[in-house]
Amino acid sequence: MFIRRPADIGDLVRATRQARGLNQQDLADRLGVSRWWVNEFEGGKPTARLDLVLRALNELQITLAAYAGDDAETAAPAPPASSRSPIDIDDIADRGLAPRTEAARPARKRRRR
Numbered sequence: 001m002f003i004r005r006p007a008d009i010g011d012l013v014r015a016t017r018q019a020r021g022l023n024q025q026d027l028a029d030r031l032g033v034s035r036w037w038v039n040e041f042e043g044g045k046p047t048a049r050l051d052l053v054l055r056a057l058n059e060l061q062i063t064l065a066a067y068a069g070d071d072a073e074t075a076a077p078a079p080p081a082s083s084r085s086p087i088d089i090d091d092i093a094d095r096g097l098a099p100r101t102e103a104a105r106p107a108r109k110r111r112r113r
Helices: 006-019 024-031 035-042 050-059 089-096
Strands: none
Touching: 006 024, 006 035, 006 050, 024 035, 024 050, 035 050
């Protein structure tokens, strides 16, 4: 799966969290953040703190690999069999991570101050 925008990471985390049988509060408790933070992060919040994003990926045992150059899209080797997770992330992505459109996103409620 290629990560190109914040919503892609959020979708990946949501799918992995659900596949592992965790709800948002479970993940929030493990990360020491609020359920609201998890909800916004999974929704593709572009300003999510990088340190918290990396902690969430680590907690869910998601490994990201980065490649630079012209061959970046074909350079990703398969992970060694010993490090493969029983969860097939590519399968999850193929089934449930269709690109979002602005029309498909739920409207956000504004908070009163």
